Amino acid sequence: MAVTDMNAAGLRRDERLERLKLFGLSSPALLLVLVILVIPVGWLFYVSFIGADGTFSMENYERMIKRKSYARIFYTTFEVSLLTTGICILIGYPLAYFMSQLPAKLANLCLITVLLPFWTSLLVRTYAWLVLLQKNGLVNNWAINLGLWEEPIKIVHNLNGTLIGMVHIMLPFLILPTYGAMRAIDRDYLKAAANLGASPRRAFWTVFFPLSTPGLFAGSLMVFVLCLGFFVTPAVLGGGKVIMVSMKIVSNIELFVNWGAASALGVVLLVLTVAVLWIASRFLRLEQITAGGH
Amino acid sequence: MTKTTPDALPITVRNVTKTYGPVYALDDVSLDVESGEFLTLLGPSGSGKTTLLMVLAGFTRPDQGSLKFGDAEMIRKPPHLRDVGMVFQNYALFPHMTVAGNVGYPLRLRGVSKTEMADRVERALDTVQLGGFGDRRIDQLSGGQKQRVALARSIVFEPRILLMDEPLSALDKKLRDRMQIELRHLHEKLGMTTVYVTHDQREALTMSDRIAVVNHGRIMQLATPEMLYDQPENKFVADFIGDSSFITVTRDGDSLVAAGTTLKTNRPVPDAAKLALMLRPERVHLMDGPREGDTNLFDARVTDLVYQGESYLLYAALEDGTEVAVRGAIRAGTYGNLPKPGETVNLALDAADTVIIADEEG
Numbered sequence: 001m002a003v004t005d006m007n008a009a010g011l012r013r014d015e016r017l018e019r020l021k022l023f024g025l026s027s028p029a030l031l032l033v034l035v036i037l038v039i040p041v042g043w044l045f046y047v048s049f050i051g052a053d054g055t056f057s058m059e060n061y062e063r064m065i066k067r068k069s070y071a072r073i074f075y076t077t078f079e080v081s082l083l084t085t086g087i088c089i090l091i092g093y094p095l096a097y098f099m100s101q102l103p104a105k106l107a108n109l110c111l112i113t114v115l116l117p118f119w120t121s122l123l124v125r126t127y128a129w130l131v132l133l134q135k136n137g138l139v140n141n142w143a144i145n146l147g148l149w150e151e152p153i154k155i156v157h158n159l160n161g162t163l164i165g166m167v168h169i170m171l172p173f174l175i176l177p178t179y180g181a182m183r184a185i186d187r188d189y190l191k192a193a194a195n196l197g198a199s200p201r202r203a204f205w206t207v208f209f210p211l212s213t214p215g216l217f218a219g220s221l222m223v224f225v226l227c228l229g230f231f232v233t234p235a236v237l238g239g240g241k242v243i244m245v246s247m248k249i250v251s252n253i254e255l256f257v258n259w260g261a262a263s264a265l266g267v268v269l270l271v272l273t274v275a276v277l278w279i280a281s282r283f284l285r286l287e288q289i290t291a292g293g294h
Numbered sequence: 295m296t297k298t299t300p301d302a303l304p305i306t307v308r309n310v311t312k313t314y315g316p317v318y319a320l321d322d323v324s325l326d327v328e329s330g331e332f333l334t335l336l337g338p339s340g341s342g343k344t345t346l347l348m349v350l351a352g353f354t355r356p357d358q359g360s361l362k363f364g365d366a367e368m369i370r371k372p373p374h375l376r377d378v379g380m381v382f383q384n385y386a387l388f389p390h391m392t393v394a395g396n397v398g399y400p401l402r403l404r405g406v407s408k409t410e411m412a413d414r415v416e417r418a419l420d421t422v423q424l425g426g427f428g429d430r431r432i433d434q435l436s437g438g439q440k441q442r443v444a445l446a447r448s449i450v451f452e453p454r455i456l457l458m459d460e461p462l463s464a465l466d467k468k469l470r471d472r473m474q475i476e477l478r479h480l481h482e483k484l485g486m487t488t489v490y491v492t493h494d495q496r497e498a499l500t501m502s503d504r505i506a507v508v509n510h511g512r513i514m515q516l517a518t519p520e521m522l523y524d525q526p527e528n529k530f531v532a533d534f535i536g537d538s539s540f541i542t543v544t545r546d547g548d549s550l551v552a553a554g555t556t557l558k559t560n561r562p563v564p565d566a567a568k569l570a571l572m573l574r575p576e577r578v579h580l581m582d583g584p585r586e587g588d589t590n591l592f593d594a595r596v597t598d599l600v601y602q603g604e605s606y607l608l609y610a611a612l613e614d615g616t617e618v619a620v621r622g623a624i625r626a627g628t629y630g631n632l633p634k635p636g637e638t639v640n641l642a643l644d645a646a647d648t649v650i651i652a653d654e655e656g
Binding site for chain 1: 351352353372373374375376377378379380382384386387388389390399400403404447448451
C-alpha cells in the first residue's frame with residue numbers, strides 16, 4: 001500500500017471514539033427528556049383513549065365534537081390568546097423601540113425594570129390585580145374620587161380583567177426578543193436611508209420596521225403559545241366567565257374525576273399548539289431569508 | 295450614466311469646530327473643495343477625518359461653523375434634505391431588500407416612476423459592472439460586489455456631491471488596488487465633487503486630485519499628492535506620508551550641516567529654529583566612489599540588509615548614530631554584490647531631493 005494510507009485506520013478510529021464520547025456526554029440530557037417529556041406525553045396520549053368503563057374508546061374525543069360548550073371553550077382560548085398577543089404588540093413594540101434608542105447603560109436599566117415582575121410569583125401578581133381592579137379596589141376608588149365615573153364599574157371577573165392580567169404577565173416575553181432584534185439593527189442602515197433621502201418616518205417604516213419584524217414575530221409567537229395553555233390568571237381574574245382549555249382540564253379532573261376527558265383536551269391543546277408553531281416556523285424561516293443572514 | 299453630472303457643486307467649509315468634552319474632534323477647520331474635484335481626507339484614526347465627513351453628510355452636528363454646497367448654507371439642514379451620495383465603510387446595504395431594491399431605494403423616495411426606476415437602476419448597475427445582478431440578495435454578494443452595489447446606490451440619484459468613508463478598507467489588497475483605479479475612472483466619468491476618507495496613504499496618493507492631511511482635528515496640509523510627497527510642510531506630514539528618516543540639521547553660519555556633511559539644496563529652507571533633513575529611502579543612493587556635482591554624501595555603516603523581492607532595503611547608521619533606510623531596485627543576480635552588515639558605505643542624496651523641514655510637531 002502507498003503512503004496515502006498512512007495512519008488512515010487509526011485516524012478513523014479516533015474519529016469514531018470522539019463521536020462516542022460526545023454521545024456519552026449528551027446521554028444524561030437525552031435521558032432527562034425521555035423521562036420527563038416523552039413518557040408522560042405518551043401516557044397522556046394513552047389515557048385519552050380510555051373511556052369511562054376502562055376500555056379503549058373514542059368517547060373523549062367524540063364528546064368534544066358533539067358538545068357545543070367545548071367549541072366555545074376553544075373559541076375563547078384563541079380569542080383571549082389573540083387579543084393578549086395583539087395588545088402586547090401595541091404596548092411592547094413602542095416600548096422596545098424606545099429602549100433600543102437609549103444608550104446601552106440606560107437601556108439595560110429599563111430591561112431590568114421590564115424583567116422585574118418575573119421575580120415575584122405569578123399568583124401574587126394576579127391577586128395584586130384583583131386588589132387593584134375589584135369593585136371597591138384602588139382603581140375604582142381613585143377614578144370616582146377624581147370624578148372619572150360615578151359608580152364602581154366592573155373591571156375584573158370578566159374578559160377585561162383577564163386581558164389586563166395576561167398582558168401584564170406576557171409583556172416581557174414580547175419585549176425581550178423584539179428589543180434584541182432592534183438592538184441588532186446597524187445604525188448605519190438608518191443613516192444610509194437618511195442619506196438617500198428618507199425622512200425619519202420613511203426610514204423607520206422602510207428600513208427599521210422590516211428589520212425588526214423577525215424579533216417581533218418570535219415574541220408574538222411565544223406570547224400566543226404561552227397564552228393557549230394559560231391557567232392561573234384567567235381562572236382568578238376571569239371570575240368563571242372566561243373559560244379556557246386549561247381550566248376545563250382542571251374541572252374535568254377536580255369536579256368530574258374524568259382523567260380520560262382531561263387527557264383528550266390536553267392532547268388537542270398540544271396538537272393545536274404544535275400546529276401553530278409549525279405554521280409559524282415556516283413563516284419565520286421565510287422571514288429570515290428575506291432579512292438576509294442577519 | 296455616460297453623461298457628466300451637469301453641475302457638480304463646490305463645498306465650502308468655514309471655521310467648523312466640534313468638541314467632545316475637552317477633546318477637539320474638529321478644531322476650526324476651513325476647507326474648499328472645488329467643483330468636480332476628488333479630494334481625500336487622509337489621517338490616522340481619531341484624527342477627525344471621519345468627523346469632518348459626517349459633518350458634510352449631516353450626521354454630526356458641529357458646535358459652530360459654516361458649510362456651503364455651492365451658495366446654499368447646509369450646516370443646519372437634516373441629512374435627508376442634503377442630496378449628497380454617500381458610501382459607508384460597511385456599505386450599509388439594506389439586508390431585507392434585493393440589489394435592485396437597494397439601488398432603487400433613493401429613486402423610490404423621490405417618486406420616480408416604476409419604469410424609469412428599473413431603467414435607471416439597471417444603468418447604475420451597469421456603471422459599476424454589475425448588470426443583471428438586480429435580483430440577487432445582499433447576502434449572496436461578495437465583498438467587492440457589495441462595494442459596487444453601495445456605489446451604485448449612492449450615484450443612482452445623480453447627487454452633485456459624493457462622500458466616501460473608507461469604502462475599500464474591507465477588501466483584500468488586489469481587489470482594493472483594482473477598485474482604486476475603477477473609482478478614479480468613475481469619478482472622471484461622472485464628474486461629481488467627491489470627498490473621500492481614508493487612512494491609507496497609498497490609496498490617497500493613487501486616487502486624489504488633492505489631499506488634506508488631517509491630525510488632531512486640524513488640516514496639516516492641503517496639496518496635490520506630488521506636492522505632499524515632495525514638499526511636506528511639517529514633520530507630521532513628512533512622517534505620515536511615505537517612509538522617511540529624519541536627521542537633525544544644525545546651522546553653522548550660513549550653511550546647514552547634517553551628520554557631518556554640509557548640505558547642498560536647491561529647495562526652500564523653512565524659517566524655523568530647529569530643522570531636520572527628510573530622507574526618503576528610494577531617493578538615497580549607494581555610491582561606489584566620490585562623485586562631483588550637486589550631491590550630498592554621508593558616511594555610514596550598514597546595520598541590516600533585507601530582501602524584498604522587487605527591491606532591497608538597506609539600513610545604515612550615520613556618524614551621529616541616526617539610522618536611515620535606503621531602497622533600491624534589484625536586477626537579476628545583483629543582490630549578492632550589495633554591501634553586507636558591518637561594511638562602510640557612502641550614501642548619496644541629490645540636492646534636488648534634499649528636503650529640509652521644520653523639526654517640530656505642527
